[in-house]
Amino acid sequence: MKLMPCPVHGERNIAEFVCKGPVLSMPSATHGSPQLWARYLFLAENKAGIIDEWWLHTASGMWFVARRDTTCDEILQTWSIEAYRKERRKKQKTTAQR
Amino acid sequence: MPLALLKYALGLGERRRHFPAPQPLKKRYDVLVIGAGGHGLACAYHLAKDHAITKVAVLDKGYLGGGNTARNTTIVRANYLTEEGTAFYKESLKLFENLSSELDINTMYSKRGHLTLAHTDAALRTARWRAGVNKHLGVRSEVVGRAELRKLCPQLNLSCEVRFPVLGALYHAPGAIARHDAVAWGYARAAYRRGVDILQNTEVTGVVVEKGRVVGVKTSRGTIAADKVLQAVAGHSSLLANKLGFRLPIRTVPLQACVSQPYQPFLDPIVVSGSLHVYISQSARGEFVMGGATDPCELYNTRSTLEFKEQLMMHILELFPQLAGANLLRQWAGLADMTPDFSPVMGKTPIRNYYIDAGWGTWGFKATPVCGKRMAECIATDTTPALLKPFALSRFENFALVGEKGAASVGH
Numbered sequence: 001m002k003l004m005p006c007p008v009h010g011e012r013n014i015a016e017f018v019c020k021g022p023v024l025s026m027p028s029a030t031h032g033s034p035q036l037w038a039r040y041l042f043l044a045e046n047k048a049g050i051i052d053e054w055w056l057h058t059a060s061g062m063w064f065v066a067r068r069d070t071t072c073d074e075i076l077q078t079w080s081i082e083a084y085r086k087e088r089r090k091k092q093k094t095t096a097q098r
Numbered sequence: 099m100p101l102a103l104l105k106y107a108l109g110l111g112e113r114r115r116h117f118p119a120p121q122p123l124k125k126r127y128d129v130l131v132i133g134a135g136g137h138g139l140a141c142a143y144h145l146a147k148d149h150a151i152t153k154v155a156v157l158d159k160g161y162l163g164g165g166n167t168a169r170n171t172t173i174v175r176a177n178y179l180t181e182e183g184t185a186f187y188k189e190s191l192k193l194f195e196n197l198s199s200e201l202d203i204n205t206m207y208s209k210r211g212h213l214t215l216a217h218t219d220a221a222l223r224t225a226r227w228r229a230g231v232n233k234h235l236g237v238r239s240e241v242v243g244r245a246e247l248r249k250l251c252p253q254l255n256l257s258c259e260v261r262f263p264v265l266g267a268l269y270h271a272p273g274a275i276a277r278h279d280a281v282a283w284g285y286a287r288a289a290y291r292r293g294v295d296i297l298q299n300t301e302v303t304g305v306v307v308e309k310g311r312v313v314g315v316k317t318s319r320g321t322i323a324a325d326k327v328l329q330a331v332a333g334h335s336s337l338l339a340n341k342l343g344f345r346l347p348i349r350t351v352p353l354q355a356c357v358s359q360p361y362q363p364f365l366d367p368i369v370v371s372g373s374l375h376v377y378i379s380q381s382a383r384g385e386f387v388m389g390g391a392t393d394p395c396e397l398y399n400t401r402s403t404l405e406f407k408e409q410l411m412m413h414i415l416e417l418f419p420q421l422a423g424a425n426l427l428r429q430w431a432g433l434a435d436m437t438p439d440f441s442p443v444m445g446k447t448p449i450r451n452y453y454i455d456a457g458w459g460t461w462g463f464k465a466t467p468v469c470g471k472r473m474a475e476c477i478a479t480d481t482t483p484a485l486l487k488p489f490a491l492s493r494f495e496n497f498a499l500v501g502e503k504g505a506a507s508v509g510h
């Protein structure tokens with residue numbers, strides 16, 4: 001049995017979770033061009049390596065983010081949505097300062 | 099005992115190679131095919147045979163036919179849901195039926211009849227829809243009830259004392275299985291005999307593009323120049339496309355399968371249940387070949403999982419409780435190149451003279467002959483054949499998807 005380190009429920013059987021695909025920024029509903037939407041919806045990067053993904057704990061309906069290596073299926077880290085947003089903001093700031 | 103076998107045993111017979119010994123790299127080719135799976139090999143064969151283009155090489159990072167072609171469960175059928183899909187696979191079925199004599203190799207093509215079970219009213223409705231589309235396009239396909247099902251497959255558990263009783267099925271009489279290795283080897287040998295080079299253990303690491311036009315490929319053994327290049331690398335498609343700077347509508351997801359030990363002949367038809375996510379057939383050797391849905395997330399790894407077997411066996415035993423004592427012999431996985439509309443991507447790309455054949459997910463073995471033939475036409479003439487037009491890469495930017503979902507999600 002493979003375990004998912006859920007940020008809320010702790011380690012649980014991965015069968016309780018559904019993978020909902022890579023974290024992407026959604027184009028603007030009013031200003032996004034059809035090309036941007038096509039890219040967002042269909043044209044995947046499909047990377048072999050480390051990606052951030054949405055996961056859903058089906059029993060509790062809780063969404064969160066997991067970082068996974070798509071070459072070996074290892075789950076490296078998980079965050080609640082709030083914690084992930086915070087981390088992203090921090091990262092954006094440091095790259096902006098550089 | 100045949101004389102040849104006796105001679106061979108005594109070490110007197112000549113040892114004929116099925117394939118040529120590894121060759122040195124040449125400097126340039128008219129057409130390079132990346133990926134020596136069934137698709138790449140079939141295309142090379144048709145380039146040589148139909149279009150007299152013989153300065154062709156097929157490159158593979160591993161050995162020929164060692165990708166999904168070697169891993170697939172060989173269901174061949176044409177009972178798809180969309181008109182575009184049905185017309186395309188119908189041509190493939192026709193080519194498959196004649197393939198043994200075309201390639202002078204026994205592909206062990208065996209027509210079994212293909213049953214897609216319906217356990218719900220919704221599934222029966224889809225079955226009727228598919229039968230309607232199929233009949234309209236001249237593909238034999240019909241909805242059968244429980245009484246006919248009992249005759250077609252007496253081994254099937256039709257009891258109502260199960261979680262998902264069977265209500266009926268879509269029956270596709272021409273549904274068949276074939277020997278996948280023979281298909282790959284047959285195309286490889288026939289292509290080689292017409293002058294095509296097959297370069298195994300030659301990984302393509304990059305593509306050389308000048309002014310928006312492909313001029314060659316970089317490989318682990320050096321650079322080769324080419325006028326035209328086809329990429330047919332299944333689960334690795336995005337990795338090459340990303341290097342070229344265009345994106346594909348593909349997610350790479352493992353698909354697992356397994357076989358039992360060989361048993362006495364027991365099951366004639368191919369039985370698929372989309373709702374239970376399982377399918378089963380019995381090979382000529384007597385093994386039960388079983389598979390299910392793809393793994394739940396993107397992954398470039400062909401490991402096998404316990405979850406897959408648990409899910410699969412739970413449902414297989416509901417359909418065929420007689421198999422409870424059967425032993426599993428082998429299990430494996432392949433990297434399926436899944437598209438959002440369960441349809442392939444074929445034809446031109448944003449790079450001139452660079453063609454693509456991808457998005458074959460869990461359903462591409464049956465398309466091997468038609469794809470080889472039509473992609474060869476596309477490359478030789480630089481025009482997209484009518485049969486391939488609906489499957490262009492540009493359909494995603496035009497929001498013109500070919501919704502094959504429901505017909506292909508599990509019923510390989």
Ligand SMILES: Cc1cc2nc3c(=O)[nH]c(=O)nc-3n(C[C@H](O)[C@H](O)[C@H](O)COP(=O)(O)OP(=O)(O)OC[C@H]3O[C@@H](n4cnc5c(N)ncnc54)[C@H](O)[C@@H]3O)c2cc1C
Nearest residue numbers: 133135136137159165166167170171173302432462463464
């Ligand atoms: C378990 C399983 C069951 C299936 N069952 C069915 C079925 O019942 N019916 C059906 O119709 N389809 C089925 N399929 C799908 C089918 O196997 C594939 O769609 C089909 O075989 C694809 O053929 P291909 O030639 O495009 O790819 P492959 O056979 O995968 O060939 C691609 C080749 O490209 C090579 N390659 C990759 N990257 C590079 C590189 N950079 N340089 C050089 N070479 C490279 C690989 O080594 C590989 O040999 C199944 C698939 C799986 C995994």
